[in-house]
Structure formats: C-alpha cells, structure tokens
Amino acid sequence: MLKGKKILIGVSSGIAIYKVLSLISSLRKLGADVEVIMTESATKFINPITFETMSDNIVYTDMWVHPDKVLHIDITNDVDLFLVAPATANTVAKVAAGIADNLLTTAILASKAPVAFAISTNTNMLLNPITQRNIEFLQGLGYDFIDSNEGQLACNTVGKGRMAEPNEIIEYIEYKLTEKDLLGKNILVTSGPTKTKLDPVRFLTNNSSGKMGYALAKAARNRGANVSLVQGAVKTPELYMVNNIHVETNQDMLDSIDKEFDNLDALIMAAAPVDYEFVNTSNSKIKKSDQNVNFELTKSIDILKYFGQKKDKQYLIGFAAETDDLIENAQGKLKNKNLDLIVANDVSKEGAGFNYDTNIVTLITSKENTSLDIMTKDELANKILDEMVKNVL
Ligand SMILES: Cc1cc2nc3c(=O)[nH]c(=O)nc-3n(C[C@H](O)[C@H](O)[C@H](O)COP(=O)(O)O)c2cc1C
Incomplete structure (x- = not known):
C-alpha cells in the first residue's frame, strides 16, 4: 500500500x-x-x-x-x-x-x-x-x-x-x-454476517469475517469518500473518520442503509446476510429436552435485491460467493438484482473467501469479466474501487 x-x-x-x-x-x-x-x-x-x-x-x-x-x-x-x-x-x-x-x-x-x-x-x-x-x-x-x-x-x-x-x-x-479520487462521494459499505435470533442465547448466523467490507470502507475513506460502514455481527475495530454503524438482523441492516440511500453515490454490499430467519423467537431460553426438535425458517428479506429495485443514480456492487458454476451464477445475480458490478469468488479455493486475508475473484459487469490473481483484501478493495471509478464515478 x-x-x-x-x-x-x-x-x-x-x-x-x-x-x-x-x-x-x-x-x-x-x-x-x-x-x-x-x-x-x-x-x-x-x-x-x-x-x-x-x-x-x-x-x-x-x-x-x-x-x-x-x-x-x-x-x-x-x-x-x-x-x-x-x-x-x-x-x-x-x-x-x-x-x-x-x-x-x-x-x-x-x-x-x-x-x-x-x-x-x-x-x-x-x-x-x-x-x-x-x-x-x-x-x-x-x-x-x-x-x-x-x-x-x-x-x-x-x-x-x-x-x-x-x-x-x-x-x-x-x-x-492516498490520492483523493473519490473526494466528496458518499459511499456505504456493509460487512460481516447478520443473525437471526432463536432465543436469548441461540442464533443462526454464518462465518463471514467482515474483512472484505472493512478493507473496502478503509480504501474508500483513504480515497476521500464520506464512508458509512454498516457492520453485522462481527467485531472489527472502529474505523477512524468513518461512520461506524453496528447491526444484527437483516431488517436492521436494510433500515440503516435506507436512511442514507437517497444521498449515496455507491452502495457496496460486502456483508453476508442470512438467507433464512426463525419464524418464532422465544424471549426466554428454550429448555433442552431429550426429544428432537424442528424450528421453522422463513426466507429473509433480500437486502441487495431491495436496493437493486430502488436504485436510480447509485452504483450498486454485490458479491457472489459460490462453490459451483461461479461465472454463470454471478452473471445471473448481476442481472436479477440489477447490480452494476458483481465480485465473484469461488470460496472452495485456497486463499479465497471467508476468514482469509486474501481473495481470488472475477469482477463482472454487463460489459466484461476481469479475472484477478490472488491478492490481499486491501489490494482487492482498491481494484474494486478502480473498476467503479472507471465505469462511472
Ligand atoms: C524517562 C523520561 C521520559 C520522558 N518522556 C517524555 C515524553 O513522553 N514526552 C515529552 O514531551 N517529554 C518526555 N521527557 C522529557 C524530554 O525527554 C525532554 O524534554 C527532552 O529535553 C526533550 O528533548 P528532544 O525534544 O530534543 O528529544 C522524558 C524524559 C525522561 C527522562
């Protein structure tokens, strides 16, 4: 750097x-x-x-x-x-x-x-x-x-x-x-997993570390943008000169973004929101028993899709973590969710995805696919921002 x-x-x-x-x-x-x-x-x-x-x-x-x-x-x-x-x-x-x-x-x-x-x-x-x-x-x-x-x-x-x-x-x-090529731009980045609560001590969540979103928020800040970082259930340090917001559920994350959305130039959704939520949440701890139990799950709100439908001027970036048919699945997501750029990573590869400090991705827009070599998440964050600047900002 x-x-x-x-x-x-x-x-x-x-x-x-x-x-x-x-x-x-x-x-x-x-x-x-x-x-x-x-x-x-x-x-x-x-x-x-x-x-x-x-x-x-x-x-x-x-x-x-x-x-x-x-x-x-x-x-x-x-x-x-x-x-x-x-x-x-x-x-x-x-x-x-x-x-x-x-x-x-x-x-x-x-x-x-x-x-x-x-x-x-x-x-x-x-x-x-x-x-x-x-x-x-x-x-x-x-x-x-x-x-x-x-x-x-x-x-x-x-x-x-x-x-x-x-x-x-x-x-x-x-x-x-750092050169200030994003000076005055309003950028919101999401990071980390969200949670769905079963009872006061049990949750369903995922293994996202929040490192990619953190690196993106830091890089955008260094390049002069006004940055909000909406972090899910993850403990990354507070970023200096960034509006650090902490949320737990998909609804909280969506509401935090919605408050700023009209003024945003770009929304970068590097978070890993849960796909399903518990239908019923208990306010007291559910007692363990000898019986098997079933908990009903319902589909969660799709935050990326919601903002894809709502967007007008905002540049919208999503991520696709896949293990099979990476490019086809990511291209489908780009179109279905009305994204401008999707960062596709094959999480089955060594050095890519959750919890690594590195990533191996393909940047996909409606015009081209750019495959990148393994690099640190800090380096990748700048490549993603370069692609955004090249396309619009
Ligand atoms: C053990 C010790 C610790 C010191 N720590 C500091 C310090 O943290 N900050 C400070 O302003 N002066 C501190 N001083 C005082 C400076 O060393 C002293 O003012 C010195 O003349 C500064 O010279 P300089 O600015 O040329 O290095 C300390 C002195 C000693 C003996």
Whole structure:
C-alpha cells in the first residue's frame, strides 16, 4: 500500500519511542522506504543502531558530522511524509518558535514535505496552555497532529498523552498519502454476517469475517469518500473518520442503509446476510429436552435485491460467493438484482473467501469479466474501487 513512498521519521525523546520500532517494521512491510533522524536526547533511550537495523538505513543524529553535504536540506528531499514520532512537548515548542538548533528541528523548518506530529507527553505537559497554544498554532499553519490516546502513562498516572498506537499512525499515513479520487462521494459499505435470533442465547448466523467490507470502507475513506460502514455481527475495530454503524438482523441492516440511500453515490454490499430467519423467537431460553426438535425458517428479506429495485443514480456492487458454476451464477445475480458490478469468488479455493486475508475473484459487469490473481483484501478493495471509478464515478 505504501510502495515507493519515502517516510522520514523524526524521533524525539518521549517514552513512547519503543513503539516507533514496530511502526518502522510495519511501514517497511507495506513497502515504504523509511529514514530516521533522532534527537540527541532520544539516543539516551535507544541506541541509533536499533533504528538503523529496523529501517535498513543510516540514522542521522547530528548536523555537523557530514561536511560533504547539507544534511538538513538533503534529508528532506523526495520525502512524501515527515513524521515526528514520538513528538515531545519540547520539540513541538521549538518548531512553533521557529528554533532550529538540532538536526530534527532544522530539517522540519527546511521541509517541503508535509509534517505530522504523533504527540507523546505526560498529561500535565500536554494540557499546559503553552503546549496547547503551540499545537493550535502549528495546526493553523497546516501541520497535522495525530491525536494521543487516554490511558496508563509511564509516570504512573492515567490520562491523555499516550502516543497513538502504530496501527493508528499507519491508518493516518495511508489516508494522507492516498490520492483523493473519490473526494466528496458518499459511499456505504456493509460487512460481516447478520443473525437471526432463536432465543436469548441461540442464533443462526454464518462465518463471514467482515474483512472484505472493512478493507473496502478503509480504501474508500483513504480515497476521500464520506464512508458509512454498516457492520453485522462481527467485531472489527472502529474505523477512524468513518461512520461506524453496528447491526444484527437483516431488517436492521436494510433500515440503516435506507436512511442514507437517497444521498449515496455507491452502495457496496460486502456483508453476508442470512438467507433464512426463525419464524418464532422465544424471549426466554428454550429448555433442552431429550426429544428432537424442528424450528421453522422463513426466507429473509433480500437486502441487495431491495436496493437493486430502488436504485436510480447509485452504483450498486454485490458479491457472489459460490462453490459451483461461479461465472454463470454471478452473471445471473448481476442481472436479477440489477447490480452494476458483481465480485465473484469461488470460496472452495485456497486463499479465497471467508476468514482469509486474501481473495481470488472475477469482477463482472454487463460489459466484461476481469479475472484477478490472488491478492490481499486491501489490494482487492482498491481494484474494486478502480473498476467503479472507471465505469462511472
Ligand atoms: C524517562 C523520561 C521520559 C520522558 N518522556 C517524555 C515524553 O513522553 N514526552 C515529552 O514531551 N517529554 C518526555 N521527557 C522529557 C524530554 O525527554 C525532554 O524534554 C527532552 O529535553 C526533550 O528533548 P528532544 O525534544 O530534543 O528529544 C522524558 C524524559 C525522561 C527522562
């Protein structure tokens, strides 16, 4: 996702410095090239050799040791994002005052790349009006601040100031560095299974993990869309800058979509709603007995079909998980349900469908079929959005 991107990390001397090692590891796995500058105080926490090993690049700490080049200028060349993590109150204050007395603050002042601070401070230091003034001033100039979390701090107090976790920082970076070709578009994505309730402890549901819908919502958000993610009975983390909605039944899912449908540019139905529902639901737990029992099931509302009939301007994407006659069945569904695009996957294949992090699909429209190789659900989400953009949006 970050292939070809160069990220310069300015490490100052906050206690959250240890998290930056795993952040660098994750960024490199996503394909980014990472360079590191450390303040002198930061080297008292962790030796630069650790950052050199993790980034596979030389770590710079001093402006004066490389007379052959103007390091503070050269190091910011070709940088896509300059991230200061952890950002101490001290370094933030120096930048706000225009002070350039070490390699990090000088490089920030010289940087043409966007600069973001992942702040890490004790709560009192953070809430001190001086720090607050510095943050607001820099935000006003267009510097980004990745909000800190509330929690247990190193100084044995509980409060705000814990640096954002590496996965949260990566979400920010991916958002920041993605081209905004869906800016202003309203997109609703559904994900995960729905449930039908038999009694207070028993349900009928399915094995959908919600990963595909989650990846689609994240990709659409990164590309600038206003995204709602209607999640069924699945526990994926809340997505930052997304309207996260949780539902259980098909009717709840349909109602949540219906509220937004008229304003949508696209509806992407990656959820796996149940096909049948219990006719009778008991409010108390049904007692176990020695007898066999039969529970009557009735066909559930077909959410995709409902919106296929209702749609006018909305681009409608459905999924077909099949084990036999994949293409014919998916083409039938595309037509019957009035879809614009169907993502057909053969769930009998290794690496495809529920619970895998990868998928193998064919994208089918009324005009063409495009078979794709195995890829991660994040990569596939972008391919699906590319197909949608190519066709209409
Ligand atoms: C154990 C320890 C932990 C510290 N943690 C933080 C921190 O999380 N945030 C912060 O703003 N300062 C923290 N400080 C204070 C900074 O290290 C100090 O203000 C330093 O001068 C900042 O220098 P720098 O911004 O050049 O790295 C800590 C200091 C110590 C000794």
